[in-house]
Each structure stands twice: as C-alpha cells, then as structure tokens.
Amino acid sequence: MQYLFYLFAAISVLSGLFVVTARNPVNSVIALIVCFLSIAGHYILLNAQFLAMVQVIVYTGAIMVLFLFVIMLLNLNNSTEPQKTLLTRIAAVVAGGVFLLTLLAATRQGVEIAAANPADASVGLVSHVGMALFKDFLLPFEVSSVLFLSAMVGALMLGKKEKVAA
Amino acid sequence: MSALILTSVLGVVLLYLGLSGNKSILAPTAIVGLVAAGVMSWTGWNPGLMEFPTMLKFDQMSTLFNCAMIAVTVLLFLFGIDYYRRMEENVAEHYALMVFSLTGALILTSYTNLLMLFLGIEILSIPLYILAGGKKRSYRSSEASFKYFLLGSFATAFFLMGIALIYGVTASFDLAVIGQKVQAAPNNVLFLLGAFFVSIALSFKVGAVPFHFWSPDVYEGAPTLVTAFMATVVKTAAFAGFYRFLQMTAMPPALSDTLLVITILTLFLGNVVAMRQSQFKRLMAYSSIAHTGFLLMAVLANSAMSWSTLFYYTFTYALATVGLFIVLTLAKRAANGNEAIVIFRGLFRANPWLALVTMLLLLSLAGIPLTAGFVAKYQVFMLAIGAGFIKTAVFAVFMALVGIYYYVLVIREAFTPAEETPVLVVSPINWLVVSACGVAVVAFALWPVLVG
Incomplete structure (x- = not known):
C-alpha cells in the first residue's frame, strides 16, 4: 500500500x-x-x-x-503565447517560492493530522456516497442546483446571438 | 430557510416570466417576491420547520444581514425598472441572476458548515461573473467579466485548498466541531495554513489589498446596476461570511497579524489612490476598497459586538452607494455615456434636490458628523481601540481625513455651474429611491441618538 x-x-x-x-x-x-x-x-x-x-x-x-x-x-x-516580461517572471518566482517555503515549513513541523476513519472497504461504494449525499449533506446537495442553474442561464445568456439592433 | 427557498424559486419564476416577452411585469414580480422573502426572514417564518442546524443557522445576526441585503436589492430593482427600460433582451436573465446571487448571499450570512460557505461564495459569484459581462457589445464589459471570472476562480482554488487543510486537521466541515478542536490545539500549523488560505480567498471577495486588482476594472466595466449590486450586497455578504469564519478560528495571533497588515495596506492604498481618479466608477471602486479597510478593522477586533458594527456600517454604506450609482446613471445619460467625475458639474443648477441628496450621500461615505457614515466609522474606531489596536485606529482616522478630500471633489463639481446645464430626466421611482437613500442616511445617524 x-x-x-x-x-x-x-x-x-x-x-x-x-x-x-x-x-x-x-x-x-x-x-x-x-x-x-x-x-x-x-x-x-x-x-x-x-x-x-x-x-x-x-x-x-x-x-x-x-x-x-x-x-x-x-x-x-508558441507564437500565440503572450510574452511575459522579466518583472512578471521575477514576481512569479518570488511568489511561488514564498508559497513553497511556507508549505514546506508547515509540513516539516510534525503536525498532527486527524486520524482517518477506520478502514472500511465499503465506505466509498455508491450506496454509502448516496446515503451521505441524501442524509447528511442533503441541503448542500439541493443548494448546488441553484449554482448549476445560474451557470446554465449565464452560459445561454452570454452565448446567445443577439438580434442586431436597428 | 423559507426566505432562501423563496428566493431560489423566485429566480426560476422570473426566468419563465421572461419567456412571455413582457418586460414590464419582471421588476414588480421580483420586488414582491423579495419583499415576501424579507418578511419571512424578519419573522423567522418556517412552516414545515425545515432546519439543518449543521448547515445553516438563522440567528439575530443573519436575520438582520439578510433583511438588509434584501432591502438593498429591492432598491436596486426599483432602479432597474428605469435602468432596463431600454434594454431589449435578457432582462429576465439579469433579474434572475441577481436573485440567485442574493440566494448565495443569504447562505453566506448564516452558514455553520464550510461546505455551505463554499456553495454560498460560488452561488454569489458565478452569477456576477456573467452579469459583469452583461453589456455584450462593450469590450470593457467582456474584459471585466473575464478578469473577474479568472481571478475569482483563482481565489476559489485557494479557498478549497484551505478547507481541505482544515478538514485534514479536524476531520470535519462543521464550524462548531472545528472550533472545539482548534481550542484544544490552537497552534496547529496546518490549521493555520488552512485558515490563511480561506482568509486569502475571502479577502479577494471583499476586495482587500493586495487582492484588490480586479475591483477597479470590474467596477468600471460592469453595467452600473451590477456594479452597485457588487459594491453593496456582495460586499455585505462577503463580510458577514468572513466574520463568521474568523469567529470560528478564535483568531490566532499569526492570523491576526496578517489581517492587520492587510487592513493597513487596504486603508492606505484605497484612500490614496482614490484621490487620483477621474472616472466616477473607478473612484467608487477605490472608495469601496478604502471602506473595506475600515470594515476589516471591525472584523479584526473580533469581539462579540463586531457584527452589529459590521451590519450598521455595511448597510449605511450600501444605501449611500445605491443612491450615488443612480445619480451617476442619470448624469451619465445627460452626458452621452461619459462616466468622468466632471459630468456632475452643474448638477445643482439642473436639479437642486438631487444635488443636495448627492452631497449628503457623499458626506456619509466620507464620514462627516450627522450622517450615518460618521456613526459607522466612530463605532469601528471604538471597537478597534477596545480591542487594543490603538495605532491602527489613529492611522485609520488619518486615512478617513484623506478620504474626505476626494468625496469633496465630487461635491464641488456638483455645485460648480456648468457652461451648459445638463438636462436630467428623473423618473419618479428613481427620485423616490435616491431621496429615500438620502433620508435614510441621516435618519440612521440620528437613530442611535433618538433611541438611546
């Protein structure tokens, strides 16, 4: 394993x-x-x-x-890729480096991580996921429909051809 | 809960009404629906007793915030009657998306679970990415939409990384459970890292420096009504969400120090850069960044009373902003789409009452005594001093003084006679909304005096 x-x-x-x-x-x-x-x-x-x-x-x-x-x-x-200036490159390297440093420093300090659930081979099967979705996480599951609906409405609105105004 | 359901359904109803092709029924339906949602929210009406205590909790704070946000949206929709009159297509979609976005805002004020926080932020943001690009023929509008979308997705990535780390440490999304575990082991580095990431994402949403780069461009490019919505409802919701999250973390010193730096940068940059703006929407964007700085001070103080200050501040700020954006739209029409501050010139000649109200609203944003903005800033300063941030409070007072300068610039324009007095066409509803904003800004300032 x-x-x-x-x-x-x-x-x-x-x-x-x-x-x-x-x-x-x-x-x-x-x-x-x-x-x-x-x-x-x-x-x-x-x-x-x-x-x-x-x-x-x-x-x-x-x-x-x-x-x-x-x-x-x-x-x-390559020809369509925007050229980045030296300044952006330096900024990206510094930002990324600082980020990496923080993560490394954090993980070096032997931190306690919550114990995983006791190994149960059936925990990830569809029926269990379904039970979790429709019992414990029913509200988030239903609420996400608003999210998808608004995304769909938006895609249609932005993608639809507009009548040319006279 | 029933208010949440009603707003979700209202969005769908508006979409269907859009099919009928009759634009004039959209705004009234939306307003009636929202007023009903506001009443439900205020009375806590919950017939089926649908409750999800591990997901959402409707307490005093969320009730007040929800009612305020619904009220501001109603004002914006009243303005929308006139604003969308000349628009032929997609009017129903605009209203529906704003209602959906409001649904996300309602979740953000009342979540007790990090999953709901995530969904709330996304439901709040995704309609906005689309609405920002609402003027399809305008290059700036498309740019605003795209920029907002890309940077917003980036912030979402940080947010998810943060809750993944928090889940890794505590094995829970539930704020109460996480809070207990954190109190047992306050300096867990991975938890701190997770809290940092979530704070970064939320700072992006409230537009704090250095995560503010999107806001001037997006404010300028988006249609005015959407900009007003972003500056008011979205900011209020994001701050309520931020406050709830930080309450849970119990504010470890490392996080508090980081937020302090962000607060000082925000106060400084927002106020100083705003002085150099010539476009009104960009000015409002930087002014909104500056106000984010003041609001962050209230969040930073992190006391049990912070939320009432946050509520008072965001609500009065929203009222003033809505009024000003309506005046901007009226002036812009008279100036053929120009959005520079100079278009306010001659406003006093054209419409004295409107100019006076504009002055009041701007003075409130600046925080002059006898307006609500002053009371709000005063409360924030007292909160910060009470929490021991005395130097920051002094700095903030100084920055507030700097802020008066650019608001007064606009007032000066409004009272300078123009060579050609602009002709403003003010519909009765717009007049009423702007006047209501002006009156409310003064009434809310006197309220604490009158009541107690």
Whole structure:
C-alpha cells in the first residue's frame, strides 16, 4: 500500500510539473490526463472507489477530451503565447517560492493530522456516497442546483446571438 | 430557510416570466417576491420547520444581514425598472441572476458548515461573473467579466485548498466541531495554513489589498446596476461570511497579524489612490476598497459586538452607494455615456434636490458628523481601540481625513455651474429611491441618538 502511494504520488507530481513546463499545449493536456489518472489511484487507496470511477469518467474522459478539442480548434502554439516580461517572471518566482517555503515549513513541523476513519472497504461504494449525499449533506446537495442553474442561464445568456439592433 | 427557498424559486419564476416577452411585469414580480422573502426572514417564518442546524443557522445576526441585503436589492430593482427600460433582451436573465446571487448571499450570512460557505461564495459569484459581462457589445464589459471570472476562480482554488487543510486537521466541515478542536490545539500549523488560505480567498471577495486588482476594472466595466449590486450586497455578504469564519478560528495571533497588515495596506492604498481618479466608477471602486479597510478593522477586533458594527456600517454604506450609482446613471445619460467625475458639474443648477441628496450621500461615505457614515466609522474606531489596536485606529482616522478630500471633489463639481446645464430626466421611482437613500442616511445617524 505504502509503495503504491509513493508511486502514485510521484506520478502525480511529475506529470503535474510536466503540465506547466510542456511547450506544446497538447502535451500539457496529455500530462494532465496522466495526473488525473494517478489521482484516481489515490482515491482507490483511500477506499473511495466511486470517486475514483467518477474521476476517470468525468475528468479524464469527458472534460479532458473536450479540453483537447478546444485546444486543437484554437491551434495554440508558441507564437500565440503572450510574452511575459522579466518583472512578471521575477514576481512569479518570488511568489511561488514564498508559497513553497511556507508549505514546506508547515509540513516539516510534525503536525498532527486527524486520524482517518477506520478502514472500511465499503465506505466509498455508491450506496454509502448516496446515503451521505441524501442524509447528511442533503441541503448542500439541493443548494448546488441553484449554482448549476445560474451557470446554465449565464452560459445561454452570454452565448446567445443577439438580434442586431436597428 | 423559507426566505432562501423563496428566493431560489423566485429566480426560476422570473426566468419563465421572461419567456412571455413582457418586460414590464419582471421588476414588480421580483420586488414582491423579495419583499415576501424579507418578511419571512424578519419573522423567522418556517412552516414545515425545515432546519439543518449543521448547515445553516438563522440567528439575530443573519436575520438582520439578510433583511438588509434584501432591502438593498429591492432598491436596486426599483432602479432597474428605469435602468432596463431600454434594454431589449435578457432582462429576465439579469433579474434572475441577481436573485440567485442574493440566494448565495443569504447562505453566506448564516452558514455553520464550510461546505455551505463554499456553495454560498460560488452561488454569489458565478452569477456576477456573467452579469459583469452583461453589456455584450462593450469590450470593457467582456474584459471585466473575464478578469473577474479568472481571478475569482483563482481565489476559489485557494479557498478549497484551505478547507481541505482544515478538514485534514479536524476531520470535519462543521464550524462548531472545528472550533472545539482548534481550542484544544490552537497552534496547529496546518490549521493555520488552512485558515490563511480561506482568509486569502475571502479577502479577494471583499476586495482587500493586495487582492484588490480586479475591483477597479470590474467596477468600471460592469453595467452600473451590477456594479452597485457588487459594491453593496456582495460586499455585505462577503463580510458577514468572513466574520463568521474568523469567529470560528478564535483568531490566532499569526492570523491576526496578517489581517492587520492587510487592513493597513487596504486603508492606505484605497484612500490614496482614490484621490487620483477621474472616472466616477473607478473612484467608487477605490472608495469601496478604502471602506473595506475600515470594515476589516471591525472584523479584526473580533469581539462579540463586531457584527452589529459590521451590519450598521455595511448597510449605511450600501444605501449611500445605491443612491450615488443612480445619480451617476442619470448624469451619465445627460452626458452621452461619459462616466468622468466632471459630468456632475452643474448638477445643482439642473436639479437642486438631487444635488443636495448627492452631497449628503457623499458626506456619509466620507464620514462627516450627522450622517450615518460618521456613526459607522466612530463605532469601528471604538471597537478597534477596545480591542487594543490603538495605532491602527489613529492611522485609520488619518486615512478617513484623506478620504474626505476626494468625496469633496465630487461635491464641488456638483455645485460648480456648468457652461451648459445638463438636462436630467428623473423618473419618479428613481427620485423616490435616491431621496429615500438620502433620508435614510441621516435618519440612521440620528437613530442611535433618538433611541438611546
């Protein structure tokens, strides 16, 4: 189990790095798919089988394929990438460095992390997720419908062709 | 709870009414619905006794904030009757999205669970990203929408990282449970980190320096009604959410120090940069950043009384802002879409009453005695001094004095005769709303004196 965790962690980190460093956006997307697959691996290690499946089907399957299409349609390459000035680069490095430092410093101080739930292989099955959604988290589940509805309304409003004003 | 359900349903009803093609029934329906929601919220009417105590808790604080936000939205919709008159398409969508956004705001004032905080923020923001791009033919409006969306998503990423860390430490999303665990082990570094991340995201939403870069551009680009909504309802909700979150963390010293730095930067930058603005909406954006600084002081004091100060401050600030944005729209129409401060020139000649009310509203924002803005600032300073932030309070008083300068600039324009007196067309409803804002700003200032 532990080795599997390190394996998946290494794949996630490396593919994640490749996503940001790759020159070609298509390579980036492929690396992101690998990253998402390894995260699905983490979910399985954590006994969240349903989440792992959803991750593969929704993220790696649907969303990333859509992403790939968009990138291919836009025909992005080096020449269309905006050039960043030296100042922005320095600022980005400093900001990122400070962020990394904070995270490292925090994790170095052997902090206590809440114990995970006792290992129960069935905890991540669909029925359990369903029970949690419709019992403990019923209100957030229902309220999120407002969120999706407004997102849909917005997409239609912004995407709809307007009649040309006379 | 029933107010929350009513506003969600009201949004859908408005969308359906939009299909009928009759624009004139939209605003009245929305206003009637919102007034009903306000009454339900005020009386705590809850027929089916639907309660989710681990998700939402409607206490005195959330009731007052909710009623205030609903009232401000009603004022904005009254203004909307005239504002959307010339718009042909998507009027129903505009109203519906604002109602949905208000639903998110209602959640933000009353959540007891980090999941609800997340949903509240998103429901509040996503309609705004869209509304900011409401003028589809305007380049600035699209830019505002896109900028707001990208930076908002970035803030959301920080927020999620924060609650993931907090969950990792406490194994709970419930504020009460987290609060207990934190009191048992106050200096858990991962928890602090999580609280930092959430605070960053919330600072972005309230527009505190250094997370303020979006606000001048978005305020300027968005349609005026939406800008007014952002400056009032959204800011109020974000502050209520911020306050509730910080109450739970019990304000560890590291977090308090960070917020202190953010507060001082916000006070300084907001007030100083506002002095150099020539566009009214940008001026209002920086003024709103400056007010964020004062409000952050109340949050920073983190006493049990902070919320009533926050409520008084945000509500009176919202009333003044709504009035001013209406006056701006009227003046802008007379000046063919120009939004510079100079368009206020000659306002006194054109419409003395409107100019007087504008003066009152601006004086209230500046915090001159006998207006509500003064009482609000006074309360904030007393709160900060009571909590031991004496130097910050002195600095804030100084910054408030700087702030008077740019508000007086606008007043001076309004009372300077123009070469060509602008012709303002003021519809009766707009006149009523602006006057109500002006009267309320004075009435609320006298209220504490009259009552106690």
